[in-house]
Amino acid sequence: MSIDKATLPGGALSGFVASAVEYMMDAGQRNVLFMDVLRRRGDQYREHAAQTAPHVLHYAAELIVDGRTLDEPVNYALVRIIPPKDVEIDLDRRPFIVVDPRAGHGPGIGGFKADSEIGVAMKAGHPCYFIGFLPEPMPGQTIERIARAEALFIEKVISLHPKADGKPCVIGNCQAGWAVMILASLRPELFGPTIIAGAPLAYWAGVHGKYPMRYSGGLLGGSWLTALTSDLGAGKFDGAWLVQNFESQNPSNTLWTKQYNVYSKVDTEAERYLEFERWWGGHVNLNAEEIQFIVDELFVGNNLAAGRIRMSDGQPVDLRNIRSPIVVFCSKGDNITPPQQALDWILDLYADVDEIRAYAQTIVYTVHENVGHLGIFVSGGIAKKEHAEFSSNIDLIDILPPGLYEATFEAKGTDTTNVDVAVGQWVMRCEARTLDDIRAMGGNSPEDERRFAAAKRVSEINLAAYQKFLQPWIKGMVTPQVAELMRGLHPLRLQYEAFSSQNPLMSAVKSLAEQVNEDRKQVSTGNPFVAFQEQVSKQIVHALDIWRDSQEALSEATFLAVYGSPALQAAVGIDPQSAPSRPQEMSAAHREMLDRRIAELKSRIGEGGLREAAIRGLLYVGSARGMVDERSLEALRNVRRSNSGARLTLTEFKMLVRDQFFMLLLDQEGALTAIPKLLPDDASARQAAFAAIGEVLSASAAISGEAAKRLKRIAELFGIDVDEVSAMSSNIATFDPKAKAS
Structure with missing residues (x-):
């Protein structure tokens, strides 16, 4: 939209010009400061890479x-x-x-x-x-x-x-x-x-229309390219390629937003940006055997x-x-x-x-x-x-x-x-x-699983062909010196090096930035040109996002079409009518161990004392809710602190909980009816244990509904009158008495 300045009143025209001058002054200064941030980033990159053990830990x-x-x-x-x-x-x-x-x-x-x-x-x-x-x-x-x-x-x-x-x-x-x-x-x-x-x-795993990174292995023909990259690195895989792969997933952020955010807020965002870039640019290498295992066994396989x-x-x-x-x-x-x-x-x-x-x-x-x-x-x-x-x-x-x-x-x-x-x-x-x-x-879907299985087989075939016909030649030509030179020329590394102080063209940026900081004049937030700048930025992001979405849609369509071909699947040994495999069968050894464990737990249902009875009752009532929250655990800790008996370690307590849980799972009725046999004759001890159950249960919510019904049954098994205990102890003050009639 053009503005006819001749139609503007004198005051409005002067205001327009003043806003333009103010914005241009600010934009010029921001350009200098932004270039200085890139210079500092490059110098930081070089310093970080020179360290023996570079890291970004905040702590000693x-x-x-x-x-x-x-x-x-x-x-x-x-x-x-x-x-x-x-x-x-x-x-x-x-x-x-x-x-x-x-x-x-x-x-x-x-x-x-x-x-x-x-x-x-x-x-x-x-x-x-x-x-x-x-x-x-x-x-x-x-x-x-x-x-x-x-x-x-x-x-x-x-x-x-x-x-x-x-x-x-x-x-x-x-x-x-x-x-x-x-x-x-x-x-x-x-x-x-x-x-x-x-x-x-x-x-x-994934869903159609999202997360296209999972298609990368198939679209690149499998892991042969990983082996080639490692061979070009003389047995080392340059981690910068992994970082570049991450960056390609969000081009609007990589190519524009990350830098624009610093440029537009250079007075406040520079340090945060540099702090993150110190980690993001700290590329590391992997051995060829490491990355090949990762790609073959995990990402493709x-x-x-x-x-x-x-x-x-x-x-x-x-x-x-x-x-x-x-x-x-x-x-x-x-x-x-x-x-x-x-x-x-x-x-x-x-x-x-x-x-x-x-x-x-x-x-x-x-x-x-x-x-x-x-x-x-x-x-x-x-x-x-x-x-x-x-x-x-x-x-x-x-x-x-x-x-x-x-x-x-x-x-x-x-x-x-x-x-x-x-x-x-x-x-x-x-x-x-x-x-x-x-x-x-x-x-x-089953069709998707067959596609990925076909991509895996194609990867294995291509990798075997590369290893037989090309790998010996590549390894013979690439020396460690050549590999190091190629690593230095990686685009991600060059973007740091190019703006560092090693570049003669950047020598004047530092002094210019110092001058700008001495006479910094920030644009006012209401300046119309700032709003226009933001609108242009949003349009650039929108255009890059559209481009990304179209590329992702094309990638997905290509993968689904190529590896969904019944002819290709049959050629690589995938049955076009096969269904996804069921979860792995339980091994005979584990089944035997499980049978022994079940028999052992069932034989011990009638063993134990007040502690086992209380945990069993707590689990029975609590399972009706289908959830546990941290307030219940804190209440349980309070009970343990106040218990004058022998303290259990966390590991011992965990095993106690698990044993009682499995007993209820295997034979709920038998486990419940055995509770009276576990209880002492001391009525006050039983009351205290029951009150502790109520304290833990009521820590997170009122005890009502199915939980209240179950608590009533536990009270009966403990030989306790619910009304008497409710009146005696605030620990179960939230117990719903209406459930008694149920």
Whole structure:
């Protein structure tokens, strides 16, 4: 729209001109300051790359184990996080170990700022450790060797906290998530609760119209290109290619928004931008064997959940072997690891929730509505909410009876029951779910599964052809010096180098920026040209998003058409009429162990005392609600503190809860009718135990409906008059007396 200045009144014209001059002055200064930010970014990149152990940890750390010194050396290390002076750590509390992803970037993102996974865990009083890595892999390093090293790291942490009330809680972010799951399946005795944040475990999963990254392997012809890239790197895979792959998923942010946000707010956003870019530009290398395993076994092969991965000694990787609770944190806004890729491994492994229980597994998941992939473990808001609640309530998660749960978070308010009992600003509860709740999020059809199976076979064929006909020639031509030169010429590295102070054209930018800062004149917020600038920016973002959407739609259509071809599927050995495989059959050894365990539990239903009877009654009543929240756990802690008898450790208490839960599951009526046999003759002891049950149940909500009916039955089994106990103790003041008539 053009403006005819001749038609403007004199005052309006002068105002227009003044606004234009003001905007041009500000824009010119912003250009200088923005170029100086890019110069600082380039210099920061060079300084970071020159460090022996570059990282972005916000906290000081003490080296505990250097993986390079192990019998099978790796470029990983275990460090202890030194808490700030204002943070009090209880050394007898369960340690937290954060494992950062080695997916192209350097380490430290889990402790990137005060409001981080490490920060909130320390604020909750837990000792914290961090497993990071160096930029260059050790010769011969493999994924299996790293797993063995990380097992040694966890053993070391356990040895440093012999009195800890529980095994370490291990957090695996992104790529580290599947690595932690592999290790937990191989060494389940080392792990406490395991938190998997933004980690892909079911690599083919997704829904049409979203998350096209899962099609990349098939569209590129499989993993032969991974092998070629490693060979061009003289046996090393440049992590910058992984970072570029992430950036290509959101071109409007990569090409425009990230830079424009700094340019438009250069006076306030520069430091935040530089802080993030220090990590984003810290590229690391992987050995060819490492990346080939990742692509072949995981991203293209989808072998993890299927149990088709085996270690060098023949030991299978079976995620059903994991005995500690698994917490899966994912988001609908994550285009790298959507909820289906984070959760559908559960559908691959189990036919129903009873089968999850048969493996004594506890799986808790939470799905954020919109946060992106990096926000899952970088966002301060996520750290202060989800990660803070996980840290504060890790004991609740650890003692949950086996099954499938969804963790939900409710903001505390004046009407929240027992508001002072819940820690922080949120109340976390774990609500029972079924596999249908996961299926409802969407997933692959049988036709989709055949397409991905065909892509896997094509990848195997192409890789074999490359290894036979081309790889010997490539390896013979590429020397380490040539590989290093090509790494330096990678586009992502060049964008940092080109704007650093090493560029002679940037020599004047620093002095110009200093002059601008001395005479900075910011444009007023009401300037019409600022609004026009914002509108232009939105149009650029919109155009790039349209381009992205069209490319994604084309990619999906191409993949579905090519690999959906019955002729191609038949040619590579895929039956065009085949159906997806059922969840893995339970092994004969596990079935035998399960039968023995069932027989043992049934034989012990009549054994125990008041403690067993109280826990059994609590589980019976509480299961009617289908959920547990943190207020109930705090009430249970209060009961344990006030109990003058012998205290159970958390591990012992967890086993007690699980035994009583399974007894109710196997023979509910028999377990209930056996309760009177477990109770002492002392009426006051029975009353106190029953009051404790009421205290725990009423901590989160009024006891009513089915829960009230069940509580009435427990009262009868305990030989207690409900009205008398209600009047005597405020612990069950919320018990609904109307349920007595039911």
